Amino acid sequence: MNQRRRNVLPLNKVKVDDFFWNKYTRLVTDQIIPYQWEALNDRVEDAEPSHCIKNFEIAAGLREGEFKGAVFQDTDLAKWLEAVAYSLAYEPDAELEKRADAMIDLIGKAQQPDGYLDTYFIIKEPDKKFCNLREGHEFYTAGHFMEAAVAYYQVTGKEKFLHIMQRVADLICEVFHQEAFQQAVPGHEEVEIGLIRLYQVTGERRYLEMAKDFVDRRGTEPNYLIHESEKESWIDIFKDVNPFFPQYSQCHKPVRMQDTAEGHAVRAVYLYCAMADLAYEYQDEGLLHACEKLYDNIIKKRMYLTGGIGSSGAYERFTTDYDLPNDTNYAESCASIGLALFCRRMLAITGEEKYAETMECALMNTVTAGIALDGKSFFYVNPLEVWPDNCMDHTSMAHVKPVRQKWFGCACCPPNIARTLASLGEYVYATQENDLWVNLFVGGEAEASFGGIPVKAEVETRFPFEGKVKLTLTAEKEAKGTIRLRIPSYASEISLSCDGKTVTAEAGSYAKIPFEGTKKEITLSFVMPPHFVYANPKVRADAGKVAVKRGPLVYCMEQADNGENLSNLFVDTTVEPVVTYESGLLGGTDVIRLSGKRMDAEAWSSDALYAEKRVPLKETELTLVPYCYWGNRKTGEMQTWMKFLQ
Secondary structure, three states: OOOOOOEEOOHHHEEEOOOOOHHHHHHHHHHHHHHHHHHHOOOOOOOOOOOHHHHHHHHOOOOOOOOOOOOOOOHHHHHHHHHHHHHHHHOOOHHHHHHHHHHHHHHHHHOOOOOOOOHHHHHOOOOOOOOOOOOOOHHHHHHHHHHHHHHHHHHHOOOHHHHHHHHHHHHHHHHOOOHHHOOOOOOOOOHHHHHHHHHHHHOOHHHHHHHHHHHHHOOOOOOHHHHHHHOOOOOOOOHHHOOOOHHHHOOOOOHHHOOOOOOEHHHHHHHHHHHHHHHHHOOOHHHHHHHHHHHHHHHHHHEOOOOOEOOEOHHHEOOOOOOOOOOOOOOOHHHHHHHHHHHHHHHHHHOOHHHHHHHHHHHHHHHHHOEOOOOOOEOOOOOOEEOHHHOOOOOOOOOOOOOOEOOOOOOOHHHHHHHHHHOOHHHHEEEEOOEEEEOOOOOEEEEEEEOOEEEEEEEEEOOOOOOEEEEEEEEEEEEEEEEEEEEOOOOEEEEEEEOOEEOOOOOOEEEEEEEEEEEEEEEEEEEOOOEEEOOOOOOHHHOOEEEEEEOOEEEEEEHHHHOOOHHHEEEOOOOOOEEEEEOOOOOOEEEEEEEEEEEOHHHOOOOOOOOOOOOOEEEEEEEEEEHHHOOOOOOOOEEOOEEEOO
């Protein structure tokens, strides 16, 4: 393996000003970060309390009280701080930075003399640190704080938060190379990512080596997570996930032998992120191959059309190939974020367009669906079909919410969505020597360099509602480099030119456009008509059904446009979909209209549950909106996969 990674542009070098994404990115600073600050302080009316900051105050000795919330409650603050860091990169805010600094001071006060930092164990179980790696989430919590600390240091240059987390990392390196912990691994993978990021900014190689040890130990014998509960020091935290099964935490096999995505979906993709990072850092061909196998299994057999992963609400997990139910599925927002992070890493290593396309799909469908257009309510679970009346407690639908929630007792998703939206620029561009890679079509500006000469890139587009992109590059003086512009696989009738001259472009690849001089104007246009999508016949939930996509966007029916009982509707796939843009709907969006038929319920004249007659069909028009916008109007049914006329 002889790979040179494509590196993301620093966020302070990217300015997003985009037709589609502004709906979300402008919310981060204006609405999401302030709203989540109120939630962390338990000041959102009618929302589940967080207890997060109170826990830190108790751990720091600033107030009396008991720990409340989930064992991993600390991570809500970590993700909030990471979102703040990214926000400050775009838009400096002295008051916000002051508030973040105060929280970092609080975290420092809660930290123990040996570097330990986790309020659950500091407050509630001070004698049980590292006694339940399977369920305790100490590593998960540490990893998120490490990521936040690195982000805050990179944006502000302030070292306090970084040093706090280095002390945590030093403790982990010391403890988990002791004989008693030689086989120990995290139950919830995340610290591996954090340790690698710490290594990348500090150069402390022991952090990288600790991450590698955690990954290499996983699934080997004796299997630490399986036998951990036999220890006298064991403390049972989550009684509902016992007995433990190793697939849940991806410790059923050594990682290089894993070829199917198993267990808890978020844990899985966080592990794959670390594997990809380590594959690059150690130029490990075998580890990269394992990542490729796992990606293929997800994409070809275990991923929803929307980029959602994790079919089951029980254990929030992957199940079996082609098990993709639409109404009972989980598809946690955090899982799609993790998938996007994994794809970003694989794209950085390989330069293969398929990873950009999957990343785009997850971001533009499931991740965006996870937050309301006002930034003040969130989905944890992302189903592809909702019947609100059937989302009842004590049923298989209990986890499905027909409306976004103000907050959650387990609130990992809202701040994760915030940090993702705030860091959008890291997904858009990458650099490799004198190459500038354009991965996503996002309007705005970026600053790169060719041979040390500053180059400004300006993008104008109305994507995904138009397949037109104008890219203007201006260098301060004569420069030489290459633009690598993504050409999606869904693009057809592709036209690419540079300064009016045609450039070869192939769908599903990156076009290579030389830059020489001081200015270039690149124009890309392609057709992406709405089209019907059918599932593999092995996907039982979608047999006899059809979905609609346009470019990266999946579309769905809502009750607001189509009336009650969406299951009574049938699509006529012999009639081409029609696209219209409606500026007054959902902040401006393309709407797709289909021809179809509706079961005539009025013809069912009796109150009988069953009868020996067929319900007649009558002509109707179906209206579809982007899946990412569903649930932003009145509460009602939603359906992505629709029955079609045979």
